[in-house]
Amino acid sequence: MSLVVKNITKCFSDFAALNDVSFQAEPGEFLALLGPSGSGKTTLLRLLAGLDQPDTGSVEFDGADYLKLSARDRRIGMVFQSYALFRHMTVAQNIAFGLNVRPAKERPSKAEIAATVQRLLKLIQLEDLGKRYPSQLSGGQRQRVALARALAISPRMLLLDEPFGALDALVRKDLRRWLRKIHDETGVTTIFVTHDQEEALDLADRVVVLKDGQIEQIGKPLELYRHPQSAFVFEFLGTSNEVPATVSDGVASFDGFTAPAVSPKALSGAQTVRFRPFDAQLSPTGPGFEAKVLSLLPAGSSLRLELQTPDGKVFETQHAHESEASDLKLGDTVFVRPSKVYVF
Numbered sequence: 620m621s622l623v624v625k626n627i628t629k630c631f632s633d634f635a636a637l638n639d640v641s642f643q644a645e646p647g648e649f650l651a652l653l654g655p656s657g658s659g660k661t662t663l664l665r666l667l668a669g670l671d672q673p674d675t676g677s678v679e680f681d682g683a684d685y686l687k688l689s690a691r692d693r694r695i696g697m698v699f700q701s702y703a704l705f706r707h708m709t710v711a712q713n714i715a716f717g718l719n720v721r722p723a724k725e726r727p728s729k730a731e732i733a734a735t736v737q738r739l740l741k742l743i744q745l746e747d748l749g750k751r752y753p754s755q756l757s758g759g760q761r762q763r764v765a766l767a768r769a770l771a772i773s774p775r776m777l778l779l780d781e782p783f784g785a786l787d788a789l790v791r792k793d794l795r796r797w798l799r800k801i802h803d804e805t806g807v808t809t810i811f812v813t814h815d816q817e818e819a820l821d822l823a824d825r826v827v828v829l830k831d832g833q834i835e836q837i838g839k840p841l842e843l844y845r846h847p848q849s850a851f852v853f854e855f856l857g858t859s860n861e862v863p864a865t866v867s868d869g870v871a872s873f874d875g876f877t878a879p880a881v882s883p884k885a886l887s888g889a890q891t892v893r894f895r896p897f898d899a900q901l902s903p904t905g906p907g908f909e910a911k912v913l914s915l916l917p918a919g920s921s922l923r924l925e926l927q928t929p930d931g932k933v934f935e936t937q938h939a940h941e942s943e944a945s946d947l948k949l950g951d952t953v954f955v956r957p958s959k960v961y962v963f
C-alpha cells in the first residue's frame with residue numbers, strides 16, 4: 620500500500636473542514652478527490668503535502684509516518700490551478716529549480732540536471748521551448764511546465780489541485796488525455812483534486828467523493844456511476860431527473876407503467892425516484908409524464924432534449940439521433956417514461 624490516510628480530522632476554529640476521513644491509494648494509482656466547493660479537497664491535499672497538520676488521524680506513505688516528516692522530506696510534487704512558475708526564469712530553469720536548490724551533497728551535477736530537463740521537456744512535448752519565459756507560453760503550456768517542474772524531483776507522490784481549472788474546455792480535455800499518458804509512463808502515485816465530475820471519471824483509477832468534509836463514496840468511475848450509494852453521489856455525477864413513484868421489490872410503479880428500481884437499500888412505498896437522461900423513452904401517446912419540448916440540442920453522437928411538464932417541472936433526456944426523438948420539434952407534446960430509476 621502506498622498511501623494510507625486514517626481518521627483525519629481538521630478544524631478551523633470550531634468548523635470541521637475534514638471529519639474522520641480515511642482512504643488508501645495503491646502504488647502508482649491515480650486517485651481523484653471530487654467534491655463541490657468547500658467540501659475539503661484542498662484542505663486534504665495540503666495535509667498530505669505537509670503544508671498543514673491535521674488535528675487527529677494519521678498519514679502513512681510506504682510505511683513511513685508522513686506527519687512526522689517536513690514538507691521537503693515528503694518529496695511531493697505539487698501543481699496548483701494558478702501557474703506558479705517563476706516569471707524571471709526560463710522554462711528550463713523553472714523545471715530545474717527543485718534540483719538546483721538541493722544542498723550541494725544531494726544536488727545532481729549540472730550535466731545530470733540538464734539531461735533531466737531535456738528528458739522532461741520531451742515528455743511534456745515542449746522540447747524546443749526550454750529558453751522561453753512563462754509569459755511567452757499559453758496557459759496549457761504553462762501547466763505542462765508546472766507538471767515537469769513537479770516531476771523533476773522524482774517525487775514519491777504527485778498532488779494536483781485543479782491544475783486545469785483556469786483553462787478553457789477544449790484545452791482541458793486535451794491536457795487530461797496527456798496527463799493520464801504521462802502518469803502511465805512515470806507510474807507516480809497521483810492525487811488529483813477537481814470539482815468537475817467528468818474530469819474525475821475520465822482520468823482517475825478511483826474517485827473519492829467528498830461532501831462537507833466527509834467521504835460519501837469511494838470507487839472506480841463506472842462503479843460510482845452504476846452503483847451510487849446516495850442521492851448526493853447520483854446527482855453530483857450527472858444530470859438527474861426526479862419523479863414520484865411507488866416502489867416495491869425493485870420495481871417502481873407509475874401511473875400506467877413500471878420501471879426497474881435500483882437501490883443501495885431495500886426501500887418500498889412512496890418514494891422520490893431519479894433517472895438519467897439516457898434512461899428515458901419518449902412516445903407520442905401515454906402512459907408517461909406528459910411534457911412539451913423546450914429545447915433540442917445535438918450533443919455529439921446523441922440528441923439532448925429539455926422537456927417541461929404542465930406543472931413546470933423540467934426533464935433532461937438524451938437519445939440516439941435515429942430514435943423517435945429525432946422527429947420532434949420545439950413545442951411538441953410527448954410522453955416521457957423512465958426505463959430505469961434509482962431510489963435512495
Ligand SMILES: Nc1ncnc2c1ncn2[C@@H]1O[C@H](COP(=O)(O)OP(=O)(O)OP(=O)(O)O)[C@@H](O)[C@H]1O
Pocket residue numbers: 631636654655656657658659660661662663814
Ligand atoms: N485557513 C482556513 N481558515 C478557515 N477556514 C478554512 C481555511 N481553509 C479552508 N477553510 C474552510 O474549510 C472548508 C473546506 O475548504 P477547502 O478549500 O478544503 O474546500 P475545497 O473542497 O477545496 O473547495 P474549492 O473547490 O472551492 O477549492 C471551507 O468551508 C473553507 O472555508
